Amino acid sequence: MISFHPPVRTLMGPGPSDVNPRILEAMSRPTIGHLDPEFIRLMDEIKELLQYAFKTRNALTLPVSAPGSAGMEAAFVNLLQRGDKVIVCQNGAFGGRMKENVERCGGVAVMVMDEWGSAIDLDKVEDALKANSDARVLAFVHAETSTGVRNDARALATLARKHDCMTIMDAVTSLGGIEVDADGWGVDVIYSGSQKCLSCVPGLSPITFSARAMDAIRNRSTRVQSWFLDMNLIMDYWGGSSKRSYHHTAPINALYALHEALMILQEESLERAWERHALHHQALVTGLEAMGLSMRVAPTHRLPQLNAVNVPEGVDEAGVRATLLQLYGLEIGAGLGSLAGKVWRIGLMGFGCNQKNVLFCLSALEDTLLSVGAPVTVGRSLSAARGYYTQQSV
């Protein structure tokens, strides 16, 4: 065997996204102990940077030492006890995982279902809240990565508060790409992931709990079913007091990486990061449409960072992705669930959301579609996208 050297790729799928070299460099610095005072100082800075990213003053704001799925699990196991009723909105793959989590916690999931590719219907959610006045939590996905849909998080959180329900929000793909406003929207638990719009290495899940959620966790009548994810224990390691006690060995170097990723976000500012995602998304869509391709999701609730493109009739969608990877080193995503075989998912996340990637993706896709005889309009896409950029810079 020899050391592993990954091929050079451009990652424009649903995540992971391309990692900024500054972050990889930070990760390669020497490992120190997880109770070293210098490491504790780094943890405090990470908490502060995460509070900026989530737009919150929540004291319990930290990265879970595992990927986004563990953040999801941490939200449910800490907030729920057996028999609790949760209204779960599902309009894609990740809402389905929330249902799994509720049921595995011994809770009762009341499902509000919408089509894959449509947004969550607020009227249906309000009806479910009225019909289930005993529901404790409303759970929803902000950015549905499986379909490219943006759900109206502010309105959903407002509805939940009106009906005295707590909220759990999945912001794995939204954080850093579109607005997330934990305090302004009054969401109780929000979890995210390191490898999407934060462009950090995979394996960490930033999470934040409101004071109301913290109270609920402290006053549980039964223990959290997961020892590893029990926030009552994790608070003693990540907590505000100067005395920190060992819970598990933090992923030291991955946290160097997260610190750098969050610094990069703060240097740019949240607002400018959201604007950059919107700009390159619009340029990509302009180019794709000039090629004769169509978008799956209506413009009003498209995610800039995850673009679902309809696969033209008769085209082998997996074959196209394989060619993009082999010839161009370009990774884009396949459809999931009911959209399998029907869409490609093109990510414009964090560091990878730039003009070079937009133009590269358009040219690689046009060439590949042409080579398989797909009905595409040739030679229009790049100039259309460039035209969009020119128009925006005046």
Ligand SMILES: *Cc1c(COP(=O)(O)O)cnc(C)c1O
């Ligand atoms: C990627 C993703 C997850 C899961 O994150 P992992 O880091 O893969 O565990 C959860 N929810 C959404 C919306 C995602 O896009």
